[in-house]
Amino acid sequence: MAGSTIGRLLTLTTFGESHGKAIGAVLDGFPAGMALSEEDIQPYLDRRRPNASALSTSRKESDRVELLSGVFEGRTTGTPIAMLLRNEDAHSSDYDALKDLYRPGHADMTYDAKYGFRDHRGGGRSSGRETAARVMGGAVCAKLLKELGITVQAKALTVGTPAEGDSAGGVIEVVMKGVPAGVGDPVFDKLDARLASALMSIGAVKAVEVGAGVSASSMRGSEMNDAFTAEDGQIKTKTNHAGGILGGISNGMPVVLRCHVKPTPSISLPQESVNRRGGSVTIEIGGRHDAVIVPRAVVVAECMCAFTLLDLMLSGMGARMEDVKKRYSL
Numbered sequence: 066m067a068g069s070t071i072g073r074l075l076t077l078t079t080f081g082e083s084h085g086k087a088i089g090a091v092l093d094g095f096p097a098g099m100a101l102s103e104e105d106i107q108p109y110l111d112r113r114r115p116n117a118s119a120l121s122t123s124r125k126e127s128d129r130v131e132l133l134s135g136v137f138e139g140r141t142t143g144t145p146i147a148m149l150l151r152n153e154d155a156h157s158s159d160y161d162a163l164k165d166l167y168r169p170g171h172a173d174m175t176y177d178a179k180y181g182f183r184d185h186r187g188g189g190r191s192s193g194r195e196t197a198a199r200v201m202g203g204a205v206c207a208k209l210l211k212e213l214g215i216t217v218q219a220k221a222l223t224v225g226t227p228a229e230g231d232s233a234g235g236v237i238e239v240v241m242k243g244v245p246a247g248v249g250d251p252v253f254d255k256l257d258a259r260l261a262s263a264l265m266s267i268g269a270v271k272a273v274e275v276g277a278g279v280s281a282s283s284m285r286g287s288e289m290n291d292a293f294t295a296e297d298g299q300i301k302t303k304t305n306h307a308g309g310i311l312g313g314i315s316n317g318m319p320v321v322l323r324c325h326v327k328p329t330p331s332i333s334l335p336q337e338s339v340n341r342r343g344g345s346v347t348i349e350i351g352g353r354h355d356a357v358i359v360p361r362a363v364v365v366a367e368c369m370c371a372f373t374l375l376d377l378m379l380s381g382m383g384a385r386m387e388d389v390k391k392r393y394s395l
């Protein structure tokens with residue numbers, strides 16, 4: 066696989082470029098029988114759309130999801146769920162001046178280094194627009210989780226203040242409640258490892274913390290360890306520095322992560338750069354960009370976590386002999 070598919074048992078593939086005909090997602094391995102319509106997905110996309118605030122791009126996409134497959138008579142069929150968003154408001158000529166130039170902080174230089182050829186229009190595949198496809202997949206997963214009493218909610222913890230022509234970053238927190246103890250696989254597919262990987266795959270995310278996160282390195286064991294208690298026969302912890310995960314497996318407490326988002330790379334202030342041939346240039350970026358990515362990335366983080374949690378929950382279903390027997394014994 067060349068990096069456009071995430072997941073093991075449940076997989077999410079995204080396709081399309083910022084200024085191509087459309088972008089889309091294919092969610093495969095999703096259980097049959099869940100009621101699903103475009104109305105379940107659309108509210109998530111609406112949360113990702115640019116808003117009227119000065120922090121968002123002025124690109125105007127209606128972002129109406131088209132559910133192409135995997136649903137019959139209003140229920141999922143267990144076959145690939147394909148979802149499409151047509152690109153309507155791409156101003157590709159805004160990017161003509163950038164065809165041979167490398168935007169500092171963006172993926173132009175590295176895409177050229179890898180492929181020797183790139184779709185420069187709006188950042189092509191490295192555009193934040195790709196994340197709309199992730200949101201479609203995650204929205205479907207969030208619906209299933211909700212049916213199990215599990216909620217995945219993200220919010221902006223901090224949003225930087227950009228100065229004129231500049232950009233800023235911020236922090237997003239994701240909290241998953243109702244996650245039963247026992248989700249996550251040992252060693253390479255630890256719940257925290259998989260969630261961190263999913264969040265780090267979002268453009269502009271530079272760090273992910275779980276629970277106490279970086280502050281854990283300056284705590285003592287006696288402070289960091291969450292004391293166990295039992296309430297009505299349920300094992301809980303008094304604090305949640307672990308962020309709901311021990312040994313890569315959920316412990317029944319809320320799963321808590323934070324991702325740190327860098328300032329938007331495309332800024333209109335003059336910057337030093339080079340062209341494809343290595344010649345020095347001063348670059349001033351036009352086009353439509355988010356001055357701060359955080360507000361639009363909140364739902365993206367939520368969706369990546371919903372997808373990852375569901376994938377691990379599905380893959381954990383064969384962990385116990387009794388469950389295998391329940392499913393397959395006559």
Ligand SMILES: Cc1cc2nc3c(=O)[nH]c(=O)nc-3n(C[C@H](O)[C@H](O)[C@H](O)COP(=O)(O)O)c2cc1C
Nearest residue numbers: 171172191192193268269270330331354355361362
């Ligand atoms: C929701 C979202 C919107 C984004 N909008 C922009 C944008 O308007 N302009 C821009 O230069 N980068 C934007 N980005 C960031 C780039 O996609 C990202 O910085 C780039 O692909 C380089 O990847 P890296 O920052 O992870 O190294 C956005 C990212 C996300 C998640």
